Amino acid sequence: MMKALLSLVLAATPASTVTQLSLPPPTGPERVGTVTAHLIDRSRPDPWVASEKVRELMVSIWYPARTVRGHERAGWVSPGVAERINPPGSPYALPVTHGYVGAPPAAGRHPVILYSPGFGIERTSGTVLVEDLASHGYVVVTIDHTHDANFVEFPDGRIATAAIDPPASPDEEETLLEKVVDVRVRDTRFVLDQLRRMPLARTMDLSRIGMFGASMGGTTTADVMLADPRVLAGVNLDGSFIGPILDRDLKRPFLLFGSDGDGEQDETWTKAWDRLRGPRYWREIDGTKHLSFTDFQSLYPQLGLPADQVEPVVGTIDPARSVAVQRAFVRAFFDRHLRHRGGGILDRPSPRYPEVRILP
Template sequence: MMKLLLATVLAATPVAPVTRLSLPPPTGTAKVGVVTAHLVDRSRPDPWVAGERFRELMVSIWYPARSVHGHERAAWVTPGVAARINPPDSGFALPVTHGHVDAPPAAGRHPVILYSPGFGVERTSGTALVEDLASHGYVVVTIDHTHDAGLVEFPDGRIATNAIPPPATPAEEERLLEKVLDVRVTDTRFILDRLRSMPLARTMDFSRVGMFGHSMGGAAAAGTMRDDRRVKAGLNLDGSFIGPVIEAGLDRPFMLVGSEPHDGEQDETWTRMWDNLRGSRYWVELQGSAHLSFSDFQVLLPQLGLPPGQVEPAVGTIDGERSVAIQRVYVRAFFDRHLRHRSGRLLDRPSPRYPEIGFQRRIMTTW
């Protein structure tokens, strides 16, 4: 739904010379390629829309490229989605990513990371983090959870919209969120199966698979790890945990990266989950951040020229570029340590280079 929020802001913005919104460039040495894929799970109907016989999903695969010459940079969103969220007279142009469409992949087999976005949000919302990981040698697969995401465009031009009914009671909300999680976990496991038959499979090392996500996507990372041991390490960006994994826990590395607690209150699902984690685990908080700080909106909303009072409730008081830079190094340090067995020493103690990161708890086990 966040892209619909952006659409509302853009529609209300006075007409001015067109300004191109931008994402910070990746920091790695590798050029980045990207391809999209339309996947159909014929083993199940769509769980949200009666009459849709099969579950249809869209994914993007970001990867280190051998060369990008002659391959155009991908748009942040597809044309149909762009037309819905950015009115022609908004005065703004949506970002262009740093991924080059269908660029040839670099040699070698790279660790694979799955990305699941927040509830009601599309796979493109984590592009700044995703393409940076790809520039450092990871293959990253971003997932649109159809009818959970606000807008998903298929290759034939159809656009699926959010179709999850609003709950009427707290008990109904709890059941609904558990279903959302179950659907996302099933989506993710299906995609993991299908990756092996894709042309890019030769660039993927399936013995080194991780997963991360924002909000509900972070819960999906934990839920997928509980059900699928192919996922070796997981990371939650500011999402409440949901379902049986809270009590069951996990025996593989997991990291919690949270926003600054409002009024000092912490999410009780985090403390419960922490007590049941049995692998290496880390809990840090990003000072000055808010819930949407862990998405591209951290850098995009401030570019609209809105007053701080309109932007800060969503993305906090931390500078957007600084926030993204910090998240990039900590997310990468976690996956470097637990998928590549590199030092990841940033995870060992507070760093004077990143005073905005507060360590809440840390327990390191042997690899």
């Protein structure tokens, strides 16, 4: 999806000079480590490719590091995926993250947050929020939904590609999207089951688990919470709701954090709002668009494209400001509901964040 669009832009012009793309640095006091894990669910076949008899997933774990000395910074995507989306001759170099591969973890046990990306997008697309949370003392586990994501690279070099056929009618589309969400919920619950066996498990406080996601990952978060009481608080970043959350009550804290609706509201948000029976928050950021809640908010404006190509994708808001606002509110929400402290900016309009509107 958007990463495929980005790859077309990156490959558009042969490079005489190469521009290094970058992500904004985390704001927290902790250095950040990161590792990946290959998970195999032998209890079910892959739901999208019939020949694959087990469900394989890739996750990344981001965490506070004791030291990063002697460790290299991780690339934004894995090497095989980088070759697919940024071929030789591109005028751009993909960003390097602020996470250090295999760095030793900081002492203590930290709250855990899961991240689910948008439909057709990889787990790396939320890095600007993920590594910031890790720098403030959270362990964040990002999930690739194989064959839903555009590309997923496994440790042996295999790259799984998107394999969900487009629907032929509106009725088929609704059925398909419900299946997509159901698969994602199953993926996420399997990841939850594996947390105790993962690298860095000793750094995780599994009594304090939250989840957030962008677009399809947002409704995935809500539907996971309905299915699994281990997830105590959730955030939907600008995703329409699909599935059980539209018909069942959710009694745990939830934040709806959306793009500028220009006075229009997503009907599924209105419906889901009435189903939220715990602490609930609905906020929108002026000047943003749907993909403002991904790394593309930072990356797209760096491509040197005209405004009429950039603004429909990531809006008119200053990219650095958009990221800063998102980081502040997402962290405030999890601080309040996983650490039971802070979160005052959630309660009322804040003069520090005048672009954030309280709805409904």
